Amino acid sequence: MSKQEKKNILITGGAGFIGSNTLEFLFKKYPNYNFIVLDALTYAGDIKNIPDYIKESKNFKFWYGDIRNTKLVEHLISQVDTVIHFAAETHVSRSIYDDANFFETDVMGTHRVTNAVLRNREKIKRFIHISTSEVYGTALKKKMDELHDLNPASPYAAAKVGADRLVYSYVNTYGIPAVIIRPFNMYGPKQHLEKLIPRFITSCILNEPLTIHGSGNSERDFTYVEDLVRAIDLILHAPDSKVKGEVFNVGSEKSISINKIAFIITRLMKNIYKKHKIKYQQSTMNNIGDRPGQVFRHTADASKIKKILGWKPAIVFEEGLEMTINWYLENKDWWQDKIWMRHVPVETDKGKMEMH
Numbered sequence: 149m150s151k152q153e154k155k156n157i158l159i160t161g162g163a164g165f166i167g168s169n170t171l172e173f174l175f176k177k178y179p180n181y182n183f184i185v186l187d188a189l190t191y192a193g194d195i196k197n198i199p200d201y202i203k204e205s206k207n208f209k210f211w212y213g214d215i216r217n218t219k220l221v222e223h224l225i226s227q228v229d230t231v232i233h234f235a236a237e238t239h240v241s242r243s244i245y246d247d248a249n250f251f252e253t254d255v256m257g258t259h260r261v262t263n264a265v266l267r268n269r270e271k272i273k274r275f276i277h278i279s280t281s282e283v284y285g286t287a288l289k290k291k292m293d294e295l296h297d298l299n300p301a302s303p304y305a306a307a308k309v310g311a312d313r314l315v316y317s318y319v320n321t322y323g324i325p326a327v328i329i330r331p332f333n334m335y336g337p338k339q340h341l342e343k344l345i346p347r348f349i350t351s352c353i354l355n356e357p358l359t360i361h362g363s364g365n366s367e368r369d370f371t372y373v374e375d376l377v378r379a380i381d382l383i384l385h386a387p388d389s390k391v392k393g394e395v396f397n398v399g400s401e402k403s404i405s406i407n408k409i410a411f412i413i414t415r416l417m418k419n420i421y422k423k424h425k426i427k428y429q430q431s432t433m434n435n436i437g438d439r440p441g442q443v444f445r446h447t448a449d450a451s452k453i454k455k456i457l458g459w460k461p462a463i464v465f466e467e468g469l470e471m472t473i474n475w476y477l478e479n480k481d482w483w484q485d486k487i488w489m490r491h492v493p494v495e496t497d498k499g500k501m502e503m504h
């Protein structure tokens with residue numbers, strides 16, 4: 149398949165963090181492609197995430213709707229040759245507080261999307277399902293490859309395992325042209341304030357304490373969102389023989405503790421404020437109880453995607469963080485009305501309600 153061959157792509161969840169970054173990247177890189185976004189604009193989606201120049205283009209259509217709507221999903225998938233499926237409920241803490249939507253959207257919604265791909269299998273050339281490293285649970289070995297056990301530690305992770313294995317079963321049973329991507333933690337512009345890095349950054353901007361779960365020693369593998377988007381682009385254009393039916397991790401292969409992330413963000417903020425001659429009052433750290441369903445360490449083994457597709461992350465952590473901090477500093481209008489959603493009530497294993 150040549151890169152210039154025209155594609156018609158449906159992106160579910162294209163008004164969310166990763167979906168909208170993917171849309172922008174592909175739209176700029178492939179001006180002859182057509183894009184449809186299907187998004188229910190839940191609290192996590194934001195139509196402002198799709199820039200006006202895309203909204204106004206004849207190559208773009210936005211459908212406000214739900215992936216659980218069988219008729220709508222089948223109608224849209226019958227018009228395309230490629231599906232990239234991001235739409236999901238995505239916040240671990242929220243899944244502890246109220247998980248019904250997680251199983252309905254992440255599992256049953258993926259069922260509708262995958263069934264519609266099956267019904268249109270003559271036309272669909274590639275179906276990219278976005279899973280997550282959360283399916284693995286805590287790392288049982290130094291680096292986690294695609295064969296790591298699936299030990300989901302939270303309802304979000306369990307719902308994503310359901311979706312991931314559902315897609316896999318359709319590859320086995322019906323031979324649909326699916327590829328499963330398991331991104332580790334992502335960060336970058338347009339990420340909702342409920343997620344760790346935007347929460348820390350905006351707390352610093354607002355001069356509030358940074359809330360850290362437990363000791364802060366748990367470790368995550370963070371990758372800048374554009375690096376994931378480049379992996380998606382490679383998978384989109386790879387021959388069937390390299391990717392069909394495969395699972396690919398995408399991560400930096402380096403894990404970093406939550407305490408260290410908080411420390412680096414406060415240091416970078418200090419430098420940025422100094423450069424702009426703004427007085428900076430350093431935020432304090434506020435340790436609260438550990439989140440139930442906590443994963444203690446995640447470190448990717450991304451050797452498969454490196455070897456098969458030549459992917460590697462291009463943006464080092466501090467560089468990506470600086471770009472992200474600058475984006476939040478320059479886009480206060482985007483996040484101001486999301487401030488109240490940064491914390492979610494969670495019932496701990498001792499039955500105590502805590503804001504996480």
Ligand SMILES: NC(=O)c1ccc[n+]([C@@H]2O[C@H](COP(=O)([O-])OP(=O)(O)OC[C@H]3O[C@@H](n4cnc5c(N)ncnc54)[C@H](O)[C@@H]3O)[C@@H](O)[C@H]2O)c1
Pocket residue numbers: 160161162163164165166167186187188189190191192193194213214215216233234235236237238239253257278279280281308330331332333334335339340
């Ligand atoms: N952000 C990360 O660090 C990360 C890491 C690994 C995997 N993922 C996966 O990547 C995908 C995208 O994550 P994100 O961080 O961009 O999430 P997000 O919460 O920012 O966006 C999710 C989008 O899906 C939409 N949506 C939710 N329910 C829907 C429904 N029923 N029908 C249609 N649209 C619906 C929302 O409106 C929103 O626009 C998800 O599948 C997530 O599990 C994310």
